[in-house]
Amino acid sequence: MCCGSLDDALEAQAGGADRIEFCSDLFDGGLTPSIGSLIEASRRLSIPFVAMVRPRGGGFCYTEAEFAVMIADAEQALAHGASGIVFGILKSDGTVDVERSRQLVKLAGAKQTVFHRAIDVTPDPYAALEQIIDMGVTRVLTSGQEDTVPEGLTMIRSLRERAAGRIEVMPGGGIKPNNLVWVAEQTGCDWIHIAAFKEAADPSCRARPHVTFGGALYPPEDRYPITDRVAIERAVAMARQGPAC
Numbered sequence: 001m002c003c004g005s006l007d008d009a010l011e012a013q014a015g016g017a018d019r020i021e022f023c024s025d026l027f028d029g030g031l032t033p034s035i036g037s038l039i040e041a042s043r044r045l046s047i048p049f050v051a052m053v054r055p056r057g058g059g060f061c062y063t064e065a066e067f068a069v070m071i072a073d074a075e076q077a078l079a080h081g082a083s084g085i086v087f088g089i090l091k092s093d094g095t096v097d098v099e100r101s102r103q104l105v106k107l108a109g110a111k112q113t114v115f116h117r118a119i120d121v122t123p124d125p126y127a128a129l130e131q132i133i134d135m136g137v138t139r140v141l142t143s144g145q146e147d148t149v150p151e152g153l154t155m156i157r158s159l160r161e162r163a164a165g166r167i168e169v170m171p172g173g174g175i176k177p178n179n180l181v182w183v184a185e186q187t188g189c190d191w192i193h194i195a196a197f198k199e200a201a202d203p204s205c206r207a208r209p210h211v212t213f214g215g216a217l218y219p220p221e222d223r224y225p226i227t228d229r230v231a232i233e234r235a236v237a238m239a240r241q242g243p244a245c
């Protein structure tokens with residue numbers, strides 16, 4: 001389950017999720033969670049969580065200062081209970097930044113590493129996959145170089161076949177409870193990366209509904225998304241039941 005807050009993670013756990021990808025700011029595709037949320041996740045979760053290490057949205061080629069922040073964030077995440085880290089670093093031409101990525105893999109040591117959907121914008125996904133495998137990364141998250149997994153099924157299956165067990169290939173992006181079994185069947189993958197949300201209300205801004213706090217988009221300030229526990233329960237039940245469902 002991809003989660004953007006501690007409450008998301010707790011709801012996902014209650015719904016039966018096996019593992020959490022812990023982020024902030026899912027609107028931008030997931031950024032690094034706060035230290036406080038990592039500390040509380042470690043205290044409150046009984047299932048493992050991997051922590052996103054991504055300093056900003058908008059691409060994956062980082063400045064020297066941004067990469068220094070990534071190193072510090074990875075150290076803190078691993079020190080505060082994360083069972084691994086999630087990252088993706090590219091060069092300006094879209095190829096994998098092997099040197100920097102290796103530093104994060106080395107930093108993680110025996111803990112898990114996940115190369116996220118940055119692979120989906122690389123010019124040669126097969127070359128990128130080989131580089132990621134050579135680094136010793138645990139798994140790669142991909143939508144098959146398409147906007148959603150259902151559109152990228154052929155590529156995902158091809159990447160899994162190319163990997164031949166050397167790395168875990170995990171589909172993620174546009175998967176819902178009602179199509180996850182089909183995705184597993186079509187790709188042959190053992191793990192599925194999903195998110196499911198419902199709307200939660202926060203009435204504290206209702207006295208002045210015309211006031212907004214976003215920089216470009218202006219969503220309502222009296223509501224926010226939170227993980228839908230019921231949807232997760234349904235997804236888990238379907239996944240465990242398998243094709244017979």
